[in-house]
Amino acid sequence: MEKKITPRLITAILSAGMLSFLGILDETATTVTFPxxxxxxxxxxxxxxxxxxxxxxxxxxxxxxxxxISLRFSTKRIFIAGMLFFLFGLIIDVFTPRFDLLLVGRAFQGIGTGIGLPLMYNIILARVPKDHLGFMMGIGTMITAAAVALGPVFGGIVTDLLNWRWIFIVSIFLAAIGICTGGWSITQINKLQRVRFKYKQWLAIAVSLVLLMLGFTNVANHHFLSYQVLGFLGLGIVCLILWLKISWNDQAALISPRLFKNSSFSIQLLCYCFAKISTLALGFIFPIYVQTVNHGSVSLAGWIMLPGAIVDALMAALAGKLLDKKGACLPIMMGVIASLAGTVMMSFFGTHLSNFAIIFLYALYYGGYGMCFSSLMTSGLTSLPASEHSQGNAIYNTLQQFSGAIGTALAGTLMAISQSNRQLELQQTTAIGARWTFYVLTLLIIFNLILTLLFVSPNKIKH
Known part of the structure; x- marks a missing residue:
């Protein structure tokens, strides 16, 4: 069947994107409600x-x-199941009188988001013609990236005007719209198969990711040699090795570790993770900086992030066009250089950033992020055979979440270490912790620049 972009296909992509958009939107929106x-x-x-x-x-x-899951169940059934899990979690969040039940609701939202997150990209890879693939991947990335920066604005406004529960009430309304449009537009993207579920492989990789994430998130509050940090990290690595041993010789592995033998895929995946680490770290730092160092309000902290979201969305779409015409190297290089310029200036002015400086530098960084992020994913996935796109997509989306946790933990740890200095005021130690974070992120982006120069092909992606 000939691939072509139709209104129904665009609606299907946007409907699938709604699930990941809402998941990320609620995650970032609730951050401003923590106090x-x-x-x-x-x-x-x-x-x-x-x-x-x-x-x-x-x-x-x-x-x-x-x-x-995509091999065993129909695409539409996967989408509806993800939406129903997400809606159930939202309903719990709205009515919960207790914190532990709020966590239960958020867990159900996580299940729905986890089911739906790869779905949008799978639809794009399966249905979009290759000469428009870069642009549509950019649109897909734009949907999720916009949610990251719009979340604090949304959360601040809704919380100020109503209360925090309305964040989830609005999400219920949007999710209901998504179910209706997705139910009409989403069609089957692959032939169903009776595959045997890989329980051992899934448990090994799931437990490994959980333990590693727990270890990284505990760094801010516990000594590195404690069981909460080194213990979890060590057990996570053991489980990861176990997953490699179980999966390596399985020709039908849940996620084949052999994909990492493809150096183009692996290097661009690494760059993708570094970009995500940097972005989540900055998303954690700047709202705190605006409120603690510059004495701004919660709503102001959210609004200051908005220009970056707009620039990111525009640059993601532009990057897709450039990738289709010139190949992946140009948008990735342009994006990495812009992001590097942003973090270098953040490092230089780190303890004396005005709100206007934050707006400019965050937009500069985020514009570069928009240029390179979707291009790294598109180029990395297209370096794999078409039969491995689904697994490659799962790897990208899994490590995207993991990298986000690392970025938040990194920023939180450096901030906590700085703020532990009781001889200085909180305003000063917060600014110093932010500057330390900018230094580390600058090093990560320099590493990305070197990897891009060495390993990303300057040639146009073959159609």
């Missing part, structure tokens, strides 16, 4: 972080089985 949740539920800062950490953990364990 309110602490007071309302009488919990600590360490406890309230689980509102988002738990979602990342659940998504990280669900996404690896997405390739097998």
């Amino acid at each position: 309110i949740l602490i007071k309302e539920f009488r919990i600590t800062t360490d406890q309230v972080q689980w509102v988002n950490t738990l979602v990342l953990l659940v998504i990280a364990t669900i996404v690896p089985i997405s390739s097998q």
